[in-house]
Amino acid sequence: MFSSAKFTLTAAALLIAGGAFAQGAGGKFAGVGRAATDKEVAAWDIDVRPDFKGLPKGQGSVSQGQDIWEAKCASCHGVFGEANSTFTPLIGGTTKDDIKTGHVATLKRADYPGRTTIMKVATVSTLWDYIHRAMPWNAPKSLKTDEVYAVTAYLLNLADVLPADYTLSDKNIAEVQQLMPNRNGMTTEHALWPGNEFGAGKVKPDVLAKACMKDCVAPEKVVSQLPEHAMDAHGNLRDQSRLIGPQRGLVTDPNAGAAAAGAAGAAAKPATGDPATAAIALTQKHGCVACHGIDTKLVGPAFVDVAKKHAGKTDYLAGKIVSGGQGVWGDIPMPPQTLPEADAKAIAAWLASGAPKAK
């Protein structure tokens, strides 16, 4: 039983909630939803628009940004934003001339190999908003406001948009917008917006085909198909098709049949006691595989290479996983990892035993 005092409190709370609801909802759906408090809205309303609506006050310098970058960002994006083994490069492909015109010239070149973020993004608010809401990759929303300014400033310094002694703030960010290399690179003149804004209503669909039915002009030659050697790049296609019906999957890997069938069967079963299977699952669970391949070097060394170098050294490896490090495998640091000690030990033991494949 609750006391009468508690009861009164509860009733009062209900009344307040009810009153707020009546204001907001107009009553048709009585009792559903309530007014959000200012504190709640402030906690979630984090978006920043191109006109900087929503941008919190603050500032951060290029050099502060560099420190944060090297500690929290470089492991995936490279010290100079150039990393392309884990993520698409952020920086590169823009010139001083682009900053003048607001059009990135390399975007016109069909032969240019890739598109970096700075080549594409027209709005500095986009960088700020995204870094703030979603970075770092494995700890989104952990950067403070001033740190977001600093990282944004450092990126723009890498792109030769801002000088090394620059401090970016809510006061000068609108000026920085006028330096974005691709700020004039967007168009909304198309028919793919399902609203009345932009080109809608004025712009017709850009590709207008007709439905010819008989003796139509059509190309005669096969000009593109997968080369033979690439047919098995997606695995054995036979194992990706139903076993009955009007057709089968093509056998693209004569050696894969039995093994793949076994793997499919194994996937449906609960995990076995195999320590390699368990350790590999842990590397996936704790995001290790974002930077390490089993037998390929990504940002960090391949697990098999670590295993070779540190065979038998379980404790050393467990320590390295938890504390991170730099220099053993190159300049890109491995950040300290947060995971249960038992998991770190299990992964370390697997590495120390030669990183064997799952059974």
Add this chain to the structure above:
Amino acid sequence: MNSDPNQRGRLRKAPENFLDQAGIRTVFAEGKRGRRDFIRNAFAAAVAGTAGGSALAQANPVPAEGGDPNILTLPPWSSTLGKAVATDGYGLPSKYEANVQRRPSPGLTQTTQASVSFAPLQSLFGIVTPSGLHFERHHQGWVDVDPSKHRFMINGMVKTPMVFTMDELMRLPTVSRFHFIECGANSGMQWGNVAVPTVQYSHGMLSCSEFTGVPLITLLQMAGADLKKGRFLLAEGADGSSMTRTIPMELIESGEVLVAFGQNGEMLRPENGYPLRLVVPGVQGVSWVKYLRRVEVGDKPWATKDEAVHYIDLMPDGQHRQYTSIQECKSVVTTPSGGQVLLDKGFYSINGLAWSGRGKVKRVDVSVDGGHNWKTARLQEPVQSKCLTRFSLDWAWDGKPALIQSRAMDETGYVQPTYKQLRDVRGTRSIYHNNAIQTWLVQESGEVKNVQLG
């Protein structure tokens, strides 16, 4: 080899679906005499790779003993007691269906958290995608949100910012509708050339479900949204990426945009946004924000990361089209399709899927000669707006090479373009919104290849 006329040119069926060494030699001998070449190649390869596995062809001859042993001898499932009810509290597909899985494309992405898995369109019937086979696109990994702690907020240009619990949202009147969802980058790997072998990888960022939820306009009205000035809406997710996209108010006012929690009669799957996602019919999947935690009404678009860095379409003049959202009319033949082997000459029901982000599919034409001549296909009921439509056309394959295509038209009169028509306007570097006509080459061997014509 059995010379019974009932064999109709088929391969001899091996006992227990297993072709022994003698059988293999027979097949090769047959092949060398120039008969059944179309099936020999694929069959030989299959046999080479499936020691002890089932044979490729499920031929249907009358065996010498005067009847099929599968008929003459009762199988165990006809002569034993079956399993109990609720053996699996949540039922599973047959073990014989283990090949039917959603799969990633190797090398497409470097991380498994910002990645894609493709729905096995080649193995699906009708228009509904089983929830467990729905394609996946995550930007920062998928999460399993505790629904009792999930909140949905409305703020911005509203009279009263509001919050809702799942309990409250699920009390409101709901609608259930079938819609397709297609990633804007579906078929994106094929803008320049053929890059993948099967329809799973060429078109599998496509799924279709019955979604159940509350029309977003109902909730905006409860909050007193300023629909006159607030012509844009930002949707935001509760996961690590907190995905954000701008949605036009016209579409929301139409009542089509749903705040959904149901998918194919059950709750959304975690990979698809459990417990709450936005459903934006006709619009590319990235706008269907998963783990939906907040919408904000505003008077300008937001240029979020996924509408300012990604999901922008590069045109030949170096400009990017921004806020491209509608998935234009498109279709693809799923049977037969790339990476398959036809088992025999004779009758096939060519069939596939058609859809349009602008409304209903009006017509689908199919060509087997690479687009020179077309026949109008049957459309399977129901034909619904912004929903997959299954089409089919009867076809007797004569064993000669064939180039199979489908071309859809929607109720606005828009006709799905060829690669040439699409590239003449948009070039080859757009990544997004490739809705060109797909070509499958059926070779004499029965093997089906993904090809582009020029």
